[in-house]
Amino acid sequence: MNARDPAAARDATERRWRRHSLWLLVLLLPLAMVVVMHDSARTWWSGRALIAREVPTGGEADLGGASWRLRALRMAPLPAGKRIPENAMGVVAEFAVQVQDADVRKNWAGCEIALEDGQGRRWMPTRVLPLPRSEARECVLAAGSGPKAGDTVRIRHAFLVPRDAAAALRATVALGPQRPRYLRFAQPPTLVQ
Amino acid sequence: MAAAVLFAMQRSTPRYQDLTGPIPAYGNIGKAASTRLFDIEVERVEFARQLVGKRFGGETRHESAGVWAIVTARMVARSRSVNVTHAVWEGPTGLRYELSDRPEFLPDLPPHTLEPGLPQRGRFVFEIRPDQILGATLLVSEGPFPRLDSEAHVALNALPTAADGLPPIAEAFDLQQAGGRP
Numbered sequence: 001m002n003a004r005d006p007a008a009a010r011d012a013t014e015r016r017w018r019r020h021s022l023w024l025l026v027l028l029l030p031l032a033m034v035v036v037m038h039d040s041a042r043t044w045w046s047g048r049a050l051i052a053r054e055v056p057t058g059g060e061a062d063l064g065g066a067s068w069r070l071r072a073l074r075m076a077p078l079p080a081g082k083r084i085p086e087n088a089m090g091v092v093a094e095f096a097v098q099v100q101d102a103d104v105r106k107n108w109a110g111c112e113i114a115l116e117d118g119q120g121r122r123w124m125p126t127r128v129l130p131l132p133r134s135e136a137r138e139c140v141l142a143a144g145s146g147p148k149a150g151d152t153v154r155i156r157h158a159f160l161v162p163r164d165a166a167a168a169l170r171a172t173v174a175l176g177p178q179r180p181r182y183l184r185f186a187q188p189p190t191l192v193q
Numbered sequence: 194m195a196a197a198v199l200f201a202m203q204r205s206t207p208r209y210q211d212l213t214g215p216i217p218a219y220g221n222i223g224k225a226a227s228t229r230l231f232d233i234e235v236e237r238v239e240f241a242r243q244l245v246g247k248r249f250g251g252e253t254r255h256e257s258a259g260v261w262a263i264v265t266a267r268m269v270a271r272s273r274s275v276n277v278t279h280a281v282w283e284g285p286t287g288l289r290y291e292l293s294d295r296p297e298f299l300p301d302l303p304p305h306t307l308e309p310g311l312p313q314r315g316r317f318v319f320e321i322r323p324d325q326i327l328g329a330t331l332l333v334s335e336g337p338f339p340r341l342d343s344e345a346h347v348a349l350n351a352l353p354t355a356a357d358g359l360p361p362i363a364e365a366f367d368l369q370q371a372g373g374r375p
């Protein structure tokens with residue numbers, strides 16, 4: 001009996017350690033996954049426009065140290081041609097943006113103006129449609145021009161979209177440091193000829 | 194026995210490049226391949242000894258020691274606008290031909306900017322060896338190094354063949370003529 005006691009005690013200790021190790025594994029495995037995946041998950045989360053803030057028609061909203069207002073969203077059917085596919089509609093979105101914080105280059109890094117439909121499809125600006133010259137610029141160029149606090153800049157982009165989806169499209173603004181939050185303007189496009 | 198098993202395991206272990214490589218989305222001529230970002234359906238494949246086009250008002254002519262392969266495909270973006278910039282002609286023996294950069298500034302050549310809901314035609318032009326014509330696969334992806342992302346693998350089978358067993362090879366192919374968009 002005396003000879004068996006130490007062995008039994010050792011067995012019990014070993015069993016306890018095995019049990020503890022098993023429980024630790026249950027804790028440590030997810031923890032290790034969190035540590036390893038943390039950076040990727042954060043990059044994924046902050047690299048996408050996921051959480052929309054709705055802006056009512058005619059309204060404006062603050063994003064990236066500026067107040068954004070959709071001045072006009074116009075659409076016109078386009079005849080099929082060399083660089084225009086069949087059934088295409090041209091859409092032009094123009095924003096008036098009042099700068100409040102002068103560090104626009106940092107605040108607007110990765111600026112992306114897009115059109116979005118109810119199914120989550122997104123249309124990015126196209127270079128196929130040449131726009132007449134005006135003081136309005138593309139978002140990245142406007143940010144690069146270094147506007148100061150108090151300035152109002154005009155930002156304009158053209159899009160190529162299918163005719164059947166055009167009326168349901170909404171303009172969106174996403175800025176790098178602000179993602180996953182972005183602005184979605186409720187104003188529908190108006191048809192011009 | 195153990196050595197044989199170890200050898201087999203060593204030979205069959207996938208490499209890191211394979212594990213993290215592109216995920217094929219299969220199609221063939223007339224049957225669309227559907228990748229994460231775009232659908233592509235190859236409509237026809239043509240071959241020519243010379244490529245003809247216009248540049249700065251003058252005619253340009255590109256000859257080849259091999260043969261020009263011109264693939265015309267119908268493509269559409271799925272959930273967002275996408276630029277399709279990369280394609281490879283993979284011959285039956287595994288030889289890979291990148292897109293030719295010789296025909297420049299001609300219409301309907303990559304990069305193809307695709308919009309959701311707006312199918313459009315575009316061309317891919319390769320300069321290949323004649324023995325790589327039959328049994329080839331067209332690989333198309335958004336960028337040049339698709340990793341853990343889908344890549345269209347379109348089997349270029351069922352090509353019409355002439356008496357010599359090869360598809361007809363035209364003397365010249367005019368890239369200016371219709372066939373691209375819309």
